[in-house]
Amino acid sequence: MTQHAPECNIPVHLTPEDVGRFTDVPAAAYVVEPEQPCELQWLHGGPHAAIVQSSETPGRNWWAVWESGSGYRIALLPNCSVVLDGVLGAGDEPVICSAYACHGGDHMWML
Ligand SMILES: [Zn+2]
Ligand SMILES: [Zn+2]
Numbered sequence: 001m002t003q004h005a006p007e008c009n010i011p012v013h014l015t016p017e018d019v020g021r022f023t024d025v026p027a028a029a030y031v032v033e034p035e036q037p038c039e040l041q042w043l044h045g046g047p048h049a050a051i052v053q054s055s056e057t058p059g060r061n062w063w064a065v066w067e068s069g070s071g072y073r074i075a076l077l078p079n080c081s082v083v084l085d086g087v088l089g090a091g092d093e094p095v096i097c098s099a100y101a102c103h104g105g106d107h108m109w110m111l
Contacts, residue, residue, distance in 0.1 A: 008037075008043070010068065011036060012035070012038070012066050013035055023053075025054075039099065040105040041104075041105030044103070044104035046103065046104030048068070049063050049103060060077060061076070065077075079100060080102075082096070083096055084107070084111075089110075097109065
């Protein structure tokens with residue numbers, strides 16, 4: 001079961017240099033695609049954002065963040081720590097929002 005609001009999906013295009021740089025990090029969790037859709041909720045406030053890569057810093061991931069019509073930046077952002085009320089996920093673990101702290105739009109639950 002997923003509770004999924006429609007996503008924004010406005011894309012950002014990463015430079016080949018950034019794709020290479022974040023593909024080559026130690027213990028990479030993700031394949032870095034040159035085109036990344038915004039993962040936040042449709043009509044969210046604030047900048048668009050797409051996760052680029054995991055990091056070795058606990059509780060932080062690399063995110064591309066951009067405003068419509070301007071360039072992006074990639075930042076090591078702390079995870080959002082909001083927990084979904086009253087629902088447990090896989091292994092009866094609490095479900096934590098999968099976006100970064102202080103993101104726009106609703107929280108994102110991976111169930
Ligand atoms: Zn967006
Ligand atoms: Zn959140």
